[in-house]
Amino acid sequence: MLSFVGLGISGFESIPIEGLETISTADIVYLEQFTSPISESDLKKIQDSIKGEFKLAKRWLVEDGNEILEMSKEKNVVLLAYGDPYIATTHIELRARAIENKIKTHSIHASSSLTSMIGECGLHFYKIGRIATIMSEMKSLTTPYYVIYKNLIEGNHTVLLLEYNQDKKFFLDPKDALKGLLETEQGQTRNVITESNYVIIASRIGFKDQAIVCGKISSLKETDFGKPPHTIIIPGRLHFTESDALKLFGKCIDEPFDNSEKTEKISNQMMKKYVPMVREALEEIEPLYKNQKEFEIILDNAERYIKDAEIFLGEGRDENAILSIGYADGLVDALRLAKGLEFKM
Amino acid sequence: MLSFVGLGISGFESIPIEGLETISTADIVYLEQFTSPISESDLKKIQDSIKGEFKLAKRWLVEDGNEILEMSKEKNVVLLAYGDPYIATTHIELRARAIENKIKTHSIHASSSLTSMIGECGLHFYKIGRIATIMSEMKSLTTPYYVIYKNLIEGNHTVLLLEYNQDKKFFLDPKDALKGLLETEQGQTRNVITESNYVIIASRIGFKDQAIVCGKISSLKETDFGKPPHTIIIPGRLHFTESDALKLFGKCIDEPFDNSEKTEKISNQMMKKYVPMVREALEEIEPLYKNQKEFEIILDNAERYIKDAEIFLGEGRDENAILSIGYADGLVDALRLAKGLEFKM
Incomplete structure (x- = not known):
């Protein structure tokens, strides 16, 4: 049996009741940390609540999957993952392979930063358009640029996930991601991202030191957003209740405004x-x-x-x-x- | 102090550890059930874990908010809500009002059906476009129809939430929603929704009797999808790992295929x-x-x-x-x- 258990977004405390029961009685618990870092104190709490074997799982081990699947044939195995387990497509594929191998699977969902951060910023979830990812090794940011463009002309908000590489302990700084988008604007000239765009930087959502900082790109040039994970949100059309909530929930350097007005179809x-x-x-x-x-x-x-x-x-x-x-x-x-x-x- | 606590999608068992602590020590716990029904046995477990006062909160009570805010000025109050608390914009607005009234707020996120169902169907989350809602009293389904159209031409998947009315014990049957979309096609003729479209009906996601049924609309005409909540997903371009996973995770009456091919720009x-x-x-x-x-x-x-x-x-x-x-x-x-x-x- 292979159980996929979400850790949620706030460390040990965000594990669902059912998830805690499942990890505490499992024969082996694999913890993957490649989607987001997990603190030492949370790691200890997790280990303390487990009676069986505990293993840290690197990305390659989950992607390869053979060890986990082999173990799951005879034993009660858990793959514990940050947030909701199936946001990472690797976990969906592992579950599919388990079923093909006649291994019983079980899923325990948990809070995901993707849904949580929207509400934490006061934004309406139904106005989120397609999300995009920005990686440092991308040759061009044309793809995320056009995701933003298409979302803006529909009035949608865009969530931009930023690279996190566990092995290299590397996280893409939001300022570098924005710089890349401004450079892309030079070539594409659709008036999608300029220094006067309004952006929200959501950092460490779910953790005690969570921070939401927003303003024009030009106002955030010197801001230190602290430790990862960070996410950039480019708001589209803002309902007044969204602007009001954003001002109350976050630190707004500039008054929130509608980015979609200037990005014309x-x-x-x-x-x-x-x-x-x-x-x-x-x-x-x-x-x-x-x-x-x-x-x-x-x-x-x-x-x-x-x-x-x-x-x-x-x-x-x-x-x-x-x-x-x-x-x-x-x-x-x-x-x-x-x-x-x-x-x- | 006003805490917004997510119940998650699987009843009592899906409450995060921190959420359970928060409700057990609160002076008053308001439970809202208007976004999704909660079973009698879960209701009992929740009540049993609470030392303070327990109150069922109807939609009007949360929307009005005055009683909850008044109580929160002096007492430790929890609003416990299905799924993640801030998917419902009502809760975001209540939090904003609390902050304006100098009431301390606290948020405990939990699993949301919106993220969970995507993974449960084997779909990739980053391919979800803007979501839409279908209500029975809608004069026309033109808005959701064009949300689907725009998502399809980008290859995105569309999540269609269906009306649930707690007071009237009414839930919109997925078949009626699909019928409405087919009628809209007659007028709009963009070749967005025809009987040969592939659709996924995700029912009771997170519960023991969860069901995922998929096939062409024409193949699902006589299907009884059981108790609510139901959601319709109109898949766009399908990666082969998504099709493979969907076949393993759900009951596919027809082989999954790409709806976006026939809906041409x-x-x-x-x-x-x-x-x-x-x-x-x-x-x-x-x-x-x-x-x-x-x-x-x-x-x-x-x-x-x-x-x-x-x-x-x-x-x-x-x-x-x-x-x-x-x-x-x-x-x-x-x-x-x-x-x-x-x-x-």
Whole structure:
């Protein structure tokens, strides 16, 4: 039998009652610490509550899994893991392999930093978009950058997990992660992350020295966020109850504000540029085609498609809006080119 | 002092060690059950472990909050809540009000069904998109429908929470929720939810009679999912380890498959239609403008913009792709209209 037991986010104290019973009666307890560090005092409390064998499990041992699975065939084995056991996909895969090997499995869930930190910051859980991870060895932060972009245009909050490497005792500093995102902005220029963005740094959530610090990136440049683990949250649209709670629960260097306002959808950016441009180009050529029936049809169509584009945008049919303004632009430019004028795409 | 204590997802057994200590020494423990039902036997175990006063708290009492806040000024008060305490925004607001009233607060997190169910289904947590709720009194399911659409085109999984009304002892049947989504598809026609969609119904996650049933909507029409709470998960792109785990952890009536393949981005749908159409229209008029230099420039431009549209789509710059194909279409149609041909928008 192989039991996956969550340790929760606050050390020994956050183990569920059922989890404590399970580890205390197990033949072997493997403790993995590669998703988050565990303090010496918690380690001691865990060891003291175990009657069977206790083993620290490195990442490779869990990923390889053979020893744990072999032991579980005959004995009562527990894999004790920080937070909720199945946030780490490694544990899901180990459970799947156990079932394939006809080993009975049992799961005891516990608090996860992913859910806890949202509430600790006063944010609404249903507004969290897809999460992203930032690793120091990433060649580019384009993927997390576009996760943030897509979340922001939907008004969603983004949780950015930062690298923690147990073997190297390395944790990615939130300031370095933000620096990487600002550099990515230079290349991508979608106005997703600038120094005036509002960010929340949630540190050591669940521990006694938990800290939530927030403000503009420019205001946090010199801040020491202390020991890991840290997480960055990029808030999207903020309900007033979220802003109010954030101010009460965290240390806000700046007043919280909505990041999603400045990150405009690409379709909106395009429409703002093209609608007035095409309209102006159309007005310029209208006199040149006066009383030429076959060309007036084209001008009428251009006029109609500009209007349609605006209606589509208002209805949230962004793709149709872009297609229409592009089409109107093409109609107008054909007539301009035919008269030897500059085109306006 | 006001402590928010999570009960976790498995009744009394899932309370964290620290949570049990906190409720056992509190002067008053309020238990709220409006987010999920709690069994009689768990209720008894909770009551037995409490030395102080025990009170069941209806939704209005927590939302109003005055009694709880008043009591917390002088006494050690606990609000005990199903799952993690801050998934319910009501509890976040109550904590904010407590702090404003200079009442000390304390939070004890616990397992949440939102995180637990993902792992129980073998899915990867980082692939969860924004969650949505379906209520029976909703006039339309357009909002959850578009949450699913947006998640699917990003390959994300969607968690759909279903209404539970404690006072009316009402829970929304997953089959009714799916029926509502299928009806919404009739009006919206984005090919988001059809009977051939793959869905997962996760029931009573964390309890002994937990069940995970999955298959095409058409295969689940007669299934009785038993007692609440139920949640629907619409999987997006599935990693093979997710499909494998789902088959081992749940009861799959059909082989798991990727829902996101059939739900194509609107931009892709447009490009598939317009690129061949504009190209054909262009070829048709090319002979009519042979050796007319001012018009050949227009034809060359149209050709170039069709190619650009395809390149942009390949680069993921969807809006630019649509703008380009719209523009090419406009150029071509202007020349067609000028020759008295039908336009092709």
